[in-house]
Amino acid sequence: MWGTTLVLALKEIRRHLMRSFLTTLGIIIGVAAVITMVTLGKAATVDIEEQISALGSNVLIVFPVQNEQGIWRPFDDQDIVAVREQIAGVEAVAGSVSSDVTAIYNGQDWDTRVEGVSNEFMVARSVDIAEGRQFTAAEEAAGDNVCIIGQTILEELFVPGTSPLGEQIRLNKVSCRVVGVADSRGIGGGNQDDDNSVLMPIKNVQRRFVGNDNINNFAISYDTNVDSNAMIDAVVDLLRERRLLLEGQNNNFDVIDTAAINETVASTVGTLTAIVAAIAAISLVVGGVGIMNIMLVSVTERTREIGIRMAIGARASEVQRQFLTEAVVLCCFGGLVGILLAFGLSVAVSAAFTLPFIFDPFINFLSFAISALIGVVFGFFPARRASQLDPIEALRHE
Amino acid sequence: MSGEPIIELEGITKTFGRGAAAFKALRGVNLTINRGDFVAVMGASGSGKSTTMNIVGCLDTPTSGVYKFLGNEVQSLSKDQRSLLRRKYLGFVFQGFNLLARTSALENTELPLIYHGMDKAARREAALKSLDKVGLVPWAEHTPGELSGGQQQRVAIARALVTDPTVLLADEPTGNLDSERSIEIMELLADLNRSGITIVMVTHEPDMAEYAKTIVHFKDGLVERTEYGSKSGNGHMHAGQEGVA
Numbered sequence: 001m002w003g004t005t006l007v008l009a010l011k012e013i014r015r016h017l018m019r020s021f022l023t024t025l026g027i028i029i030g031v032a033a034v035i036t037m038v039t040l041g042k043a044a045t046v047d048i049e050e051q052i053s054a055l056g057s058n059v060l061i062v063f064p065v066q067n068e069q070g071i072w073r074p075f076d077d078q079d080i081v082a083v084r085e086q087i088a089g090v091e092a093v094a095g096s097v098s099s100d101v102t103a104i105y106n107g108q109d110w111d112t113r114v115e116g117v118s119n120e121f122m123v124a125r126s127v128d129i130a131e132g133r134q135f136t137a138a139e140e141a142a143g144d145n146v147c148i149i150g151q152t153i154l155e156e157l158f159v160p161g162t163s164p165l166g167e168q169i170r171l172n173k174v175s176c177r178v179v180g181v182a183d184s185r186g187i188g189g190g191n192q193d194d195d196n197s198v199l200m201p202i203k204n205v206q207r208r209f210v211g212n213d214n215i216n217n218f219a220i221s222y223d224t225n226v227d228s229n230a231m232i233d234a235v236v237d238l239l240r241e242r243r244l245l246l247e248g249q250n251n252n253f254d255v256i257d258t259a260a261i262n263e264t265v266a267s268t269v270g271t272l273t274a275i276v277a278a279i280a281a282i283s284l285v286v287g288g289v290g291i292m293n294i295m296l297v298s299v300t301e302r303t304r305e306i307g308i309r310m311a312i313g314a315r316a317s318e319v320q321r322q323f324l325t326e327a328v329v330l331c332c333f334g335g336l337v338g339i340l341l342a343f344g345l346s347v348a349v350s351a352a353f354t355l356p357f358i359f360d361p362f363i364n365f366l367s368f369a370i371s372a373l374i375g376v377v378f379g380f381f382p383a384r385r386a387s388q389l390d391p392i393e394a395l396r397h398e
Numbered sequence: 399m400s401g402e403p404i405i406e407l408e409g410i411t412k413t414f415g416r417g418a419a420a421f422k423a424l425r426g427v428n429l430t431i432n433r434g435d436f437v438a439v440m441g442a443s444g445s446g447k448s449t450t451m452n453i454v455g456c457l458d459t460p461t462s463g464v465y466k467f468l469g470n471e472v473q474s475l476s477k478d479q480r481s482l483l484r485r486k487y488l489g490f491v492f493q494g495f496n497l498l499a500r501t502s503a504l505e506n507t508e509l510p511l512i513y514h515g516m517d518k519a520a521r522r523e524a525a526l527k528s529l530d531k532v533g534l535v536p537w538a539e540h541t542p543g544e545l546s547g548g549q550q551q552r553v554a555i556a557r558a559l560v561t562d563p564t565v566l567l568a569d570e571p572t573g574n575l576d577s578e579r580s581i582e583i584m585e586l587l588a589d590l591n592r593s594g595i596t597i598v599m600v601t602h603e604p605d606m607a608e609y610a611k612t613i614v615h616f617k618d619g620l621v622e623r624t625e626y627g628s629k630s631g632n633g634h635m636h637a638g639q640e641g642v643a
Contacts, residue, residue: 004512015500308496311457312510312557313485315478391457395492 026287031338327379
């Protein structure tokens with residue numbers, strides 16, 4: 001029974017190929033829009049999550065900010081020791097300090113930044129070594145002239161294909177030996193290029209570049225079982241005490257929780273995706289109305305044909321089923337074409353914005369199911385009208 | 399070929415509208431059509447011949463009276479039951495051919511078989527056999543737009559015959575054709591009748607009615623008189639005896 005109806009519907013669609021395609025265009029665009037928006041939203045979320053996780057996970061980053069009087073007060077080694085020893089659940093605390101320098105190698109110079117760090121800092125901030133090694137304990141303790149260069153430095157100063165390991169580069173007037181190359185860290189906070197940096201033992205940078213034992217910022221990694229809000233409160237309380245802040249005075253430092261940033265951004269992108277997808281879904285409904293419109297016109301136009309079918313013995317229910325099936329088949333066809341279109345669009349747009357392409361089977365299936373449902377809902381009324389025609393009147397219709 | 403009654407109308411009336419606007423299209427029609435008959439129904443417009451044909455074709459129901467088809471009372475069948483009766487026992491040929499546009503002669507002929515749930519190969523075979531009866535096998539793949547009026551009407555006849563109906567109902571089958579094509583179609587119908595198919599045809603052209611064995615004249619919603627066609631070469635009294643009201 002349904003096989004017969006399907007045959008009839010397919011014959012009918014083939015008889016009016018152009019019109020069928022135009023009718024279903026609304027559905028095609030609607031489905032393609034919904035899937036593309038959701039797919040790109042997911043891609044953006046994943047991309048942002050990746051960038052944020054480059055900051056390290058379960059990590060608090062602490063840095064000084066100006067107070068009301070415009071005074072900027074850095075941290076020092078004692079602050080780090082205090083955090084490490086006085087707060088329960090802290091696994092590692094690592095400070096860093098940085099200074100702008102000019103790197104010179106082989107007669108070429110490049111403006112960059114030297115960061116004084118420890119191995120611990122690199123672990124907390126997820127800085128991986130692509131080539132070579134981390135600092136040794138002796139190098140860290142003595143503040144030796146050794147460095148780990150970022151990808152940008154590698155590209156700018158060294159001939160492609162040659163190994164920088166063991167080479168001496170000069171940072172301002174300080175000469176240092178390259179012992180490692182860091183993996184790309186991506187774009188960090190404030191859009192600065194984190195790969196354009198040279199990492200050296202913190203003691204060396206404090207002594208030879210900045211001339212004091214200040215700490216610009218430090219990272220705290222903590223036990224995953226500890227609640228991040230409790231951890232933040234403990235850090236804030238301790239630092240307020242150490243920085244002699246009175247009740248009512250604002251913090252002259254800030255604590256950033258990478259996990260919280262992650263959640264906030266993911267939920268913001270999720271909300272935006274939902275809004276855009278909802279707008280796209282409206283076009284899907286409009287597409288459904290288009291189908292209903294054309295099906296109604298088609299019922300009028302094919303009145304005589306319906307009369308013929310009834311005269312040769314088609315029951316009202318069979319005529320209704322034929323028109324309903326036509327609408328559903330059109331919508332399913334539109335859904336399939338829309339999915340293909342969305343695939344192409346998503347791949348192209350992700351590539352253009354250097355986002356990862358992530359195929360989401362659920363949204364594809366859902367959009368297809370919704371377009372089929374639209375066929376049923378919007379095809380029902382025209383189909384019912386067709387089935388209620390009087391065969392005698394229908395045959396007389398011009 | 400004559401045999402038992404296939405269609406028996408007893409006191410059929412049909413009233414359209416209600417109250418003061420009511421119009422009595424049929425006022426008690428009595429008519430019997432036997433197996434093997436070729437009946438031409440004639441009459442002026444408004445005489446009730448089309449209404450009678452619609453009732454005979456189970457496209458409409460009478461207001462009162464008894465309609466027996468193959469001995470069974472069918473005047474009060476539901477819409478769906480009438481559809482199934484048409485599907486199984488009746489074949490229709492219309493004045494305007496009523497073929498599906500942009501659809502080949504073969505596919506047009508196959509159409510009723512789709513509702514019989516027949517598979518594609520069987521449909522094709524039966525449709526070709528039917529097109530052979532009207533001499534159109536070479537045109538099987540042509541669409542109505544590529545066929546002459548006479549050829550289109552032959553396709554319509556092939557479509558009506560494809561289900562092996564008990565009765566072929568033709569409503570002004572030559573109404574849209576010139577006289578030469580009309581004669582061809584009438585000779586085709588006469589041939590089909592000789593091979594055993596019962597035909598009921600509405601026409602207003604006396605020349606065409608002459609091909610029928612029996613000619614029933616309608617006037618003012620009643621059967622006025624019954625006579626016998628001269629070209630049918632058949633003068634047996636097997637239809638319409640009770641036709642004069």
